[in-house]
Structures are given as structure tokens and as C-alpha cells.
Amino acid sequence: MNGRTTSGSRRAVVWWGRLVVMTRKELIQLFRDLPIVLFLTYSFTLAILISGNGLRSQLHNASLVVYDGDRSFASRDLIHRFHQPYFRFIGELSHPDEGLRRMDRGSVMAILEIPPRFHEQLAAGEPTAIQLLVDTTNAPQGFSAAGYAGRIVAEFGQDISATRIGGSHQGLASLPIITSEHRVWYNPDQNEAWFESISALLRTITIFAILLPATAMAREKERGTVEQLLVSPLTPLQIMLPKVLAMTLVILGATAVALFGVMQPAFGVPVRGSVILLFFMTALFTFTTAGMGLFASTITRNQAQVGLLTLLVVAPMLMLSGITTPMEALPDWVNALMLLSPLRYFIEIAYGILLKGAGLDVLWSQAIAMAALGGALFGFGTWRFRRQFQ
Amino acid sequence: MSLKRVATVASKEWREMVRDRMFVLLAFLLPVLWMLVFGYGLVLDVEKIPFVVVDRDHSSLSRDYLYRFTTSRYFDFKGSLVGEAEADDWLESGKARAVIVVPEKFEERLVAGQPAAVQTLIDGTFPLRTDITKGYVIAINGAFSADLLSDHVARMQGVSRARAEILAHPIKLEIRYLYNEEVRSSWSTIPALVMFSLMLAPPLLTALGIVREKESGSIYNIYSATVGKVEYLAGKLAPYVAVSFVNAVVLWLLATLWFGVPFKGNVGLFLISALLFVLTSTGIGLLVSIMVSTQIAALIVTMVISILPTILFSGLIVPVSSLSPGAWIQAHFFPGMYFTNIVRGTFLKGVGLDVLWPDVLALALYAAALRLVGYRLFTKRPRS
Numbered sequence: 102m103n104g105r106t107t108s109g110s111r112r113a114v115v116w117w118g119r120l121v122v123m124t125r126k127e128l129i130q131l132f133r134d135l136p137i138v139l140f141l142t143y144s145f146t147l148a149i150l151i152s153g154n155g156l157r158s159q160l161h162n163a164s165l166v167v168y169d170g171d172r173s174f175a176s177r178d179l180i181h182r183f184h185q186p187y188f189r190f191i192g193e194l195s196h197p198d199e200g201l202r203r204m205d206r207g208s209v210m211a212i213l214e215i216p217p218r219f220h221e222q223l224a225a226g227e228p229t230a231i232q233l234l235v236d237t238t239n240a241p242q243g244f245s246a247a248g249y250a251g252r253i254v255a256e257f258g259q260d261i262s263a264t265r266i267g268g269s270h271q272g273l274a275s276l277p278i279i280t281s282e283h284r285v286w287y288n289p290d291q292n293e294a295w296f297e298s299i300s301a302l303l304r305t306i307t308i309f310a311i312l313l314p315a316t317a318m319a320r321e322k323e324r325g326t327v328e329q330l331l332v333s334p335l336t337p338l339q340i341m342l343p344k345v346l347a348m349t350l351v352i353l354g355a356t357a358v359a360l361f362g363v364m365q366p367a368f369g370v371p372v373r374g375s376v377i378l379l380f381f382m383t384a385l386f387t388f389t390t391a392g393m394g395l396f397a398s399t400i401t402r403n404q405a406q407v408g409l410l411t412l413l414v415v416a417p418m419l420m421l422s423g424i425t426t427p428m429e430a431l432p433d434w435v436n437a438l439m440l441l442s443p444l445r446y447f448i449e450i451a452y453g454i455l456l457k458g459a460g461l462d463v464l465w466s467q468a469i470a471m472a473a474l475g476g477a478l479f480g481f482g483t484w485r486f487r488r489q490f491q
Numbered sequence: 492m493s494l495k496r497v498a499t500v501a502s503k504e505w506r507e508m509v510r511d512r513m514f515v516l517l518a519f520l521l522p523v524l525w526m527l528v529f530g531y532g533l534v535l536d537v538e539k540i541p542f543v544v545v546d547r548d549h550s551s552l553s554r555d556y557l558y559r560f561t562t563s564r565y566f567d568f569k570g571s572l573v574g575e576a577e578a579d580d581w582l583e584s585g586k587a588r589a590v591i592v593v594p595e596k597f598e599e600r601l602v603a604g605q606p607a608a609v610q611t612l613i614d615g616t617f618p619l620r621t622d623i624t625k626g627y628v629i630a631i632n633g634a635f636s637a638d639l640l641s642d643h644v645a646r647m648q649g650v651s652r653a654r655a656e657i658l659a660h661p662i663k664l665e666i667r668y669l670y671n672e673e674v675r676s677s678w679s680t681i682p683a684l685v686m687f688s689l690m691l692a693p694p695l696l697t698a699l700g701i702v703r704e705k706e707s708g709s710i711y712n713i714y715s716a717t718v719g720k721v722e723y724l725a726g727k728l729a730p731y732v733a734v735s736f737v738n739a740v741v742l743w744l745l746a747t748l749w750f751g752v753p754f755k756g757n758v759g760l761f762l763i764s765a766l767l768f769v770l771t772s773t774g775i776g777l778l779v780s781i782m783v784s785t786q787i788a789a790l791i792v793t794m795v796i797s798i799l800p801t802i803l804f805s806g807l808i809v810p811v812s813s814l815s816p817g818a819w820i821q822a823h824f825f826p827g828m829y830f831t832n833i834v835r836g837t838f839l840k841g842v843g844l845d846v847l848w849p850d851v852l853a854l855a856l857y858a859a860a861l862r863l864v865g866y867r868l869f870t871k872r873p874r875s
Contacts, residue, residue, distance in 0.1 A: 106638070111492075122666075130700045134624050134783075134784055134785055134787065134788050136783040136788040136791070136792055137787065137788045137791050138660055138790075139788075140666050140788075140791050140792050140795050141791075143775070143795070145796050147801065150749055150797075151817065151821065152803060153815050153820060154815060154817055154818065154843055155803075155804075155815045155818020155819070155821065156803055156808065156809060156814065157813050157815065159618055159619055159622045159813075160813065161813040162812055162813060162814075163812070163813075170864075175498050188655075193750065195785075196767050201669075204669065205842050206846050207832060207836070207846075208841075210810075210812070211622050211741060211809070212528070217745065222661075223661055223662070225842060226657070226658060226661070227657075228588065228657045228661065229662055229663070230663040230665050231662060231663075231664055231665070232664075232665045232666075233665070233667070233669065234667045234668065234669055235506075235666060235667070235668050235669065235865060236669055236670060236837040237668045237669060237670055237671035237672075237674050237679070238670050238679055238834075238839045238840065239806070240535065240536075240671055240674045240675060240676040240678065241535040241536060241537075241676055241679075242535070242810055242851075243671070243812075244674050245622075245623065245626065247666045247668070248626045248630065249626070250664060250666070251664055251666070252629070252633070254662055254664040254665075255633050256662050257662065258661050258662040261661055261662075262640070262658060262659050262660065262661055265658065275604060275609075276605075276606060276640060276643065277600075277601040277602070277604045277605060277606065277636075277639045277643050278636035278639060278640055279556075279601075279606070279607055279608075279609050279632045279636045280606050280607070280608045280609070281608075281609060281625075281628055281629050282608050282609065282610045282611070282630045283611050283625055284610060284611070284612050284613070284617035285613050285621055286582055286612060286614060286615055287582075287611065287614060287615045287616050288615035288616060288618070288621075289615060289620070291615060291618050291621060292618075293577055294619050295617045296616065296617060299851075301799075304799060304802075305799075308791075308794050308795070308798065308799075309791070312632040312787075312790055312791060312794065313791070316786065316787040316790055317787065319849075320786070320787060323656070334611055338829065360512065360632060360725060368748050390783055397527070401513065401576065402511075402513065403511070404703075404786040404787065404790070405512075405699040405700070405703060405786065406511070406513045406514050406517065407680075408695060408699055408786070408789075408790045409517040409518065409521060409692075409695065409696075409699075410517060410795070411790075412521065412691065412692070412695060412798075413517065413520075413521050413524060413525075413552065413722065415794075415798070416525060416687075416691065416798065417525070417528050417529070417532075419798070420529065420533060420802065421528075421533065421632065424607060424617075425533075425802065425808060426533065426534065426535050426537075426542075426808070427537055427619075427620045427680070428669065429537075429539045429540060429541060429567065429588070429618060430534050430535075430536055430537055430538040430746060431532060431533075432531065432534065434531075434532070435531075435532040438532075444496055446579075449585055451615075452616045453583070453585070455580075455616075457583050457616070459583050459584075463580075463583050463584050475682060481717070
């Protein structure tokens with residue numbers, strides 16, 4: 102009885118010992134490759150800094166030219182309302198057609214045309230119309246430019262009618278209109294650097310987590326060193342798991358550097374939830390995503406194949422999981438397909454913990470989904486691993 | 492330089508490539524699959540924003556007002572809440588992105604000719620969605636206010652409803668959308684996806700092809716062969732350029748015939764630019780292959796330098812003019828941006844070389860410079 106437990110615990114010690122040794126081997130192999138270390142460092146520091154600083158997903162500085170056919174006080178007033186951050190007034194046209202030529206060249210995004218007699222018509226209480234031409238080669242941006250312009254013109258019109266209807270001394274306070282009040286939660290100042298730097302971090306983690314274990318495995322196959330591992334006393338799990346463990350350790354370290362070394366000092370990104378939970382979830386995400394990579398490596402024969410296959414999978418994951426464009430608007434089949442993307446769950450989790458201060462009580466369903474996906478991928482990968490050599 | 496030797500290297504490379512069936516299959520399949528998945532799946536319009544309401548007024552006017560949100564295609568009604576306290580849960584879990592709170596005495600105030608404030612709580616984690624949600628709310632509020640105001644004016648001043656509308660809304664904004672009249676987001680994404688595919692796949696194919704020889708050691712055959720540097724590089728790259736150019740043509744056919752995106756420009760100009768772009772992106776692969784010595788490193792480096800800038804800085808989603816100065820400069824160092832201008836220009840705008848020459852020139856310079864640098868850095872006699 103006593104002897105059996107001792108031999109059982111000894112076996113456990115040996116099992117874990119092998120795991121540690123193999124993980125160390127993977128780490129050594131990884132850090133020996135200088136370009137990888139350099140690009141890993143770059144991706145988790147400088148690249149995140151650049152994304153946080155430079156990217157603005159909202160419409161900014163839409164270049165606007167104006168053809169002012171009236172040149173009156175009212176038309177000036179209206180033009181002045183088209184200002185930054187949404188519009189950037191870059192000049193006035195002497196002829197309406199000139200704007201179209203500049204739009205062809207791409208130097209102008211919107212053209213505002215104010216008709217002659219604009220001021221006169223307004224003063225006389227006659228209806229008047231102004232025209233906006235918008236470049237919609239980038240459809241969503243063109244659409245939001247038109248939306249902002251609509252808002253500006255509506256406000257201008259409202260101001261004019263308010264003085265006319267309500268009498269100037271009373272203004273808007275005496276009119277039956279709905280005033281919009283907005284309270285933005287979690288990021289009240291709409292600091293885009295928060296969003297952009299977090300999504301850059303998530304993208305980077307995804308790429309490294311899927312690619313490195315997959316290619317490390319494919320390399321063993323390509324060079325034939327996997328045969329050595331197969332004849333060793335290691336089980337398939339002991340061969341595959343260390344590759345993931347090594348990568349998880351590296352990614353957790355790099356994430357800590359990115360979060361506390363770049364994103365907090367440079368952009369003041371808050372960590373409102375539990376840091377421990379965040380890192381635990383990052384480890385789970387890395388594990389799941391690495392499982393995808395390992396699975397890919399068991400159905401391919403060499404590193405070139407696995408490289409193309411992971412690229413095939415990674416691009417839709419990055420584009421459709423909800424950081425490039427909100428999930429809600431995507432077609433149902435994309436939403437269904439993305440149930441298989443661990444990034445989709447991790448996005449909710451990461452933003453939830455960092456910005457919303459959410460805990461497991463809110464995020465449990467995403468965490469379970471991710472763990473189940475990871476378990477399935479890993480189990481299937483381990484099963485395929487043996488089979489592929491038979 | 493002998494063309495025969497170039498042809499020999501190229502045919503060797505080609506044979507090696509086609510021997511790996513799965514590699515060839517993936518090389519041709521990758522752009523097509525992406526085009527289909529993104530062409531149908533990547534919808535950039537923000538619609539169906541999930542929202543809940545807190546109606547404190549429970550009047551017929553407040554129901555009329557909220558009806559405008561529930562029937563809008565931009566919003567997706569998820570339910571009514573009793574109080575604001577519940578709103579927290581909905582926003583925190585992400586089940587709703589906005590909460591609309593109608594105040595008490597909403598109807599009473601408006602009927603009495605006084606303004607009423609409607610508060611919207613918005614999830615601010617995704618600034619683009621927040622901003623667009625705000626815009627939609629303002630638009631719906633504006634339209635509802637306009638109707639209220641017209642009624643009010645008609646009643647107070649005793650004029651007809653049509654006259655009251657003019658008084659309440661003196662200016663009409665007529666919007667004309669150019670190049671993409673129906674503002675279909677697929678028309679702007681699909682041409683840009685041609686750029687996306689040609690920017691990501693060719694560098695990877697090239698870098699892997701060359702580094703594979705380095706890693707397996709078969710490159711020593713080249714080191715000791717009579718073939719010269721230029722001949723080797725030209726021959727080595729030729730199959731990858733060819734595959735990528737065929738992909739460019741296939742993508743063009745998919746975009747125009749399958750997705751029905753109009754192509755208003757000159758096909759010749761498009762093809763020449765596509766060739767220049769493919770030469771550029773394979774050139775990036777060449778450069779990577781010189782820097783690294785393992786395929787893992789080749790994969791990581793190409794992915795990092797191609798996939799992220801392509802999503803972020805190429806104008807695919809965020810227009811280059813919206814970038815901050817630092818990122819704007821970075822975008823100009825990145826060839827994707829120039830080709831995005833060319834594809835959108837030739838597909839949607841129908842402009843020619845007179846407008847696009849700076850972009851074409853930039854790509855030509857890029858292709859030439861990358862080859863030159865690759866040639867200088869590649870040594871047939873490695874130090875170690």
C-alpha cells in the first residue's frame with residue numbers, strides 16, 4: 102500500500118520532470134533564434150506603441166472643400182461649423198468642377214456646395230438646399246462623413262428656426278424638442294489609444310500563439326527529430342504540451358511587458374479588474390490558440406504547409422472576431438463560424454477585465470467556451486499526433 | 492547573365508514547388524478563400540446595435556418615440572428594463588451596447604412645448620461603435636424633434652403643416668454619394684481585398700521557398716554551382732511571381748464577375764500595377780529570407796511585417812488621411828497603401844495613369860529598390 106503510493110508519486114515526479122525538461126528545451130530553441138527574439142520584442146513594445154498612437158477608427162479630418170456661391174454671413178457661419186476633429190477645411194473652390202477633379206485624385210473627401218441667394222432665402226423664410234458630394238470609395242467612412250454633415254446642417258437650421266419661432270430671447274428652451282444626452286461608460290473620454298493598443302496586443306498574442314507551436318512541431322517532423330522523441334519514453338502529450346507551455350510562458354512575459362511597460366505608462370490604459378484573472382485568461386487563450394496551431398501541424402507535412410495553413414486561418418480570425426469591425430453587424434454565418442475562434446471570446450474577456458472591471462461572474466460563459474474549445478483542439482491534436490505516423 | 496541559367500533555376504524551383512501538392516493547393520486557394528469569406532463576411536457597416544430601454548414615462552408619446560428605435564435597422568431591441576440599476580449588467584456583459592432612458596414627464600413637457608432630455612448610456616469600449624451609435628441616436632432624436640417642432644409651429648402660428656415644416660427646417664442637405672452611389676460596403680472592401688491577399692500571401696511563399704533551401708542545406712548546391720547571383724535570384728523568384736500574378740488575375744475575375752463590383756478603369760493599367768505590386772511583395776519575402784535562417788523565423792517576421800500593417804495602415808479599413816502624423820508617415824513607407832489607391836481608383840473611380848502615376852511610380856521604385864537591396868545583401872559565400 103505504502104510502496105504503491107511512493108511508486109505512484111515517483112512516477113508523477115518523473116512525469117513532471119520530463120515536462121519541465123522538454124519545456125526548457127523548447128525555450129532554449131526559441132531564444133536561440135535571434136530574428137524571432139527581435140521581432141517578438143518589437144511586436145510587444147514598439148508596434149503596440151505605434152498602433153496606440155496612430156490609429157483612429159473614427160472618421161477624422163475628412164478633407165473638405167467648399168464652393169460658396171453666396172459668400173454671405175450665413176454661408177460663412179455654416180462653413181465654420183465644419184471643423185475638426187471630423188472635417189478639415191482645406192480650401193475654397195472658384196468653380197464647382199474643380200472639386201470633382203481633386204476628388205478623383207483622392208485629395209478631397211467631401212465637397213460642400215452652397216447656392217447663391219442662400220442668405221437671402223433663409224432671411225425670407227423660403228426653403229433652401231445645400232449640396233454635399235461625398236467620396237464613397239471607402240463606404241463606411243463616406244457614410245459617416247455624410248452623417249456628421251447632416252448633424253451639422255440640422256443644428257444650424259435648428260438655431261435659425263429657434264430664433265425665428267421662439268424669439269431670440271427664449272431660444273431652444275421653449276421648444277418641444279428632444280435633447281440628446283450621452284453618457285459613455287468604461288471609456289468616457291473616448292480615448293482611442295486604449296482601444297487600439299489593447300486590440301494590437303490581442304492581435305499580436307494571437308499570431309504568436311498559433312504560429313510558434315505549430316511551426317516548432319512541423320520543424321521536428323521536417324527534420325526527423327520527432328522520430329527520436331517517438332522512441333523516447335515520452336507520451337504524445339508530453340511532446341506536445343511543452344511546446345505550448347513554453348509559448349505560454351513567453352507570451353505571458355511579453356504581455357506583462359506590453360501592459361505595464363508600454364500601455365500603462367504611454368496611454369494610461371486602466372486595469373480595472375483582477376490582474377491575476379487577466380493573466381490566467383491570457384494563458385488559457387494562448388493554450389487554446391496554440392491547440393489550433395498544433396492541430397494544423399498534425400495535418401500538414403512541413404513548415405511551409407503549416408505556415409500557409411495558419412495564415413489562412415489567422416487572417417479571418419483577426420478580421421472577423423470583433424476588433425476590426427463590431428460583431429453585431431456581421432452576417433449570422435460569420436457569427437456561427439467565429440464560435441470556433443478563441444479570439445472572439447478573449448476579446449470580450451480582455452476588454453471586460455481591463456476596461457469594465459468585470460470578473461468571472463460576468464465572463465464565465467466566455468471562459469468556459471474558450472476552455473472547452475482548447476480542450477477539444479488539444480485532445481484531437483494529441484489523438485492525431487499518434488495516428489499520423491501509422 | 493544567361494537567360495538559360497535563369498530558366499534552369501526557375502524550372503527547378505517550379506518542380507520543387509509542385510511536388511508539394513498541399514503547398515501549391517494552398518498557394519492558389521488562399522486568396523480565393525479569403526476573397527469569398529471576407530467578400531461576404533466582412534461587413535463594415537455598423538448595424539443591429541443591441542440596446543435596451545428604460546421607459547420612465549410610459550406614455551403614448553414615449554412609446555411612439557421608442558418605436559422609432561425598435562423598427563430601425565441600425566438597432567436591435569433586446570428588452571425593457573425597470574430601472575437604470577439593471578443597465579449595468581447588460582452593458583458589462585456585452586448583451587447590450589446602449590441603454591436609452593426616457594425621463595418622467597416626457598410627454599407632459601413636450602406637449603407643453605418644452606424640451607425633454609433623453610439620456611443614452613453607451614458602452615465605450617469600441618470607440619468606433621460608440622461614435623456611430625451616438626450618431627444614430629442623434630439622427631433619430633433629430634427626426635422625432637423635427638416632427639414635434641412642425642406640429643408645434645403649425646399649432647402656435649396657425650399655419651399649414653407644410654409651411655410649418657419649412658419654418659422649422661429651413662435648410663435641406665442634399666447628399667450625393669460619388670463612385671459608389673448606393674454606398675455598398677462590399678464595393679469598397681472587395682477591391683481592397685485584392686490588395687490584402689497580394690500583400691500577405693506572396694511574401695510568405697517567397698520567404699519560405701528560399702529559407703527552406705537554407706534550412707535543409709540544399710542551398711550549398713547553389714553556392715558551389717556556376718549560376719550567378721542575379722541568375723539565381725531571378726530564377727528563384729520567378730515561380731512565386733508567376734503564381735502571385737495568376738492569383739491577381741483570379742482575384743480580379745472574382746471581384747468583377749462573381750461579386751459584380753464595377754470596374755470602370757483600364758484593365759491594362761490594373762494588370763501592370765498588379766505585376767509591380769507582386770514584384771514588391773515577393774521582394775519583401777526575398778529580404779526576409781536573407782535576414783533569417785529558419786522557416787519559423789521567416790514565418791514570424793513576414794507575418795509581423797505584412798499582416799498587421801496591412802490591416803492597419805493600408806487604407807483597407809481606416810483611411811490613411813485619418814491617421815496621426817506618425818502613423819501617416821509609416822503608411823507611406825508601406826507599399827499596400829499605394830496599391831489600395833490604385834485598386835479603388837481603377838475599380839470605382841475609373842481614373843487613369845494621369846491621376847494614379849504617383850502610386851504606380853512608388854510601386855515601381857519599391858520593387859526595384861527591394862530587388863537591389865536583396866541583390867546586395869544576398870551572398871553566395873556566407874561567412875559562417
